[in-house]
Amino acid sequence: VPLNEKSLIARIRRQSTASRRVIQGIGDDCAVLRIPRGHEVLVTTDFSLEGVHFRREWHSPQSVGHRCLTRGLSDIAAMGGKPIAAFLSLALPRSLPQSWVDKFIRGLLSLAKRFDVQLAGGDTAGSPGKILADIIVVGSVPTGKAVLRSGARPGDRIFVSGSLGGSAATVRQMMSGGKLNPLNFTAHFFPQPRIALGSQLREKSIASAMIDVSDGLSTDLTHLCDESGVGAEISADAIPVATVGKVVVNLDLALHGGEDYELLFTARQPVPNRIAGVPLTEIGRVTRKKGIFLISGQRRKRLTAKGFEHLSS
């Protein structure tokens, strides 16, 4: 069945959660959103491109839809914000079965519903090549309270939520030909954006700076340190390395693998072991001296940001 744009839009209008903050959703030149009084607006956009962020032979359409929205929600979480509405620009090859699109939308809307996010607009087009999605998420945060990347100060402790490397390890297994049951590898196929955690870290004024781990710890910690004008020392032993498919992930993947969508933040004080049900681990300290160093027993070596290359390797 060829793609039918009208039926796609009709389905989204019918199935999407209705948020009371969305005054006008799909069906006009713009969406109209109402922001809570005393709040600022958060906006983030993220591509999900076939061959770069997902592969049709590896990822079910539900997983692609879920991960697409997770990318945006995770950015809202990293500011300590609350999401309101999502917008989806979708370019699809003519040969794509309608059922793929249906399941993609279902995966996306099911995650949206959990966070009371309305799919309030977007654009559709034919793609001359592969599937291209661009997700925009709009949220809000009390005025002046967004947790920026630039707030880290020398002496701050560095924390990370959950565990790291699980998503990248799953990609490795697929690359070496493994057939995986997505339900056993949810860190990769159905990652959970840390909205409640991010929100509490802001409300309780715990986080001095925050970023989500989408490109890998080494890269995202570099971003945070660059924007704050500081350096960091982290301890290899302290990194909360993921276990996927009963195997403990290699430290290198935990340091450099992307798409875990955990929160990386700094704090002036010790923090509880768990907030909003998510375990938190202290992994190091912010330093005045620039550069990021990994302490491993007696050794101290420079940690270079190895930008996450998605599926390109």
Place this chain on the structure above:
Amino acid sequence: VPLNEKSLIARIRRQSTASRRVIQGIGDDCAVLRIPRGHEVLVTTDFSLEGVHFRREWHSPQSVGHRCLTRGLSDIAAMGGKPIAAFLSLALPRSLPQSWVDKFIRGLLSLAKRFDVQLAGGDTAGSPGKILADIIVVGSVPTGKAVLRSGARPGDRIFVSGSLGGSAATVRQMMSGGKLNPLNFTAHFFPQPRIALGSQLREKSIASAMIDVSDGLSTDLTHLCDESGVGAEISADAIPVATVGKVVVNLDLALHGGEDYELLFTARQPVPNRIAGVPLTEIGRVTRKKGIFLISGQRRKRLTAKGFEHLSS
């Protein structure tokens, strides 16, 4: 010179207008925007895809950048809103010269500057095929005052700004192999979003419903009528047909050609011939009976929405 993502982002940070409404631009997980008190937020997203919306052999990079942002600004205009910030998701083939990207950004930022719009974020990726841009524009409008498509009532007069068919006629000329000087065909290469006009039509409570003419008059009037639950009668003689390259455009192109980015609106009363320097033409009336009809002398025939197919024909 291969594309350098860091230098692209650095250039945008350096060159983009700084809007006082943008508290945090590029360089964090989300942009943070401050919305004027008593206002709602407008959001629109639009693709600009190579081969669908533009061709590298026809369009200079400056024109592609200008038109990309015009698509978003025009949607804000059609709500009677004011733009605040733009976000650009850009997927580029590795072979693309850096100079193309520089000029594209220059074209986009130069239009942005004119409307005090900050380029406040986005995403970049390598494209496996052609150039893909997705533009998001965020704006504001006083609470409850957005001009929707759904406000037209039987008896309302129908107006259009400027002239129609100029953009489509230019595409026709290029398709038949004509080499054009873009400066003589600005309706297509450098269209002007009608922000000031849209704003005044709202402030003065003139427009009861509004849409921008991006897909062609027949299609956009159909959208407006569908959302309002009404029909329309328009007069062929009244359509303000464009003149491009000294040639008066064919009526068919004025009725069905897209990308003119004029405003189509309904009003309960007569309106001035010109608002915000833009000529306005009354072209028909809203009817209780559904369907859109074109009156041409004694003939009255049904006008079918011929969805604009961009460059695909």
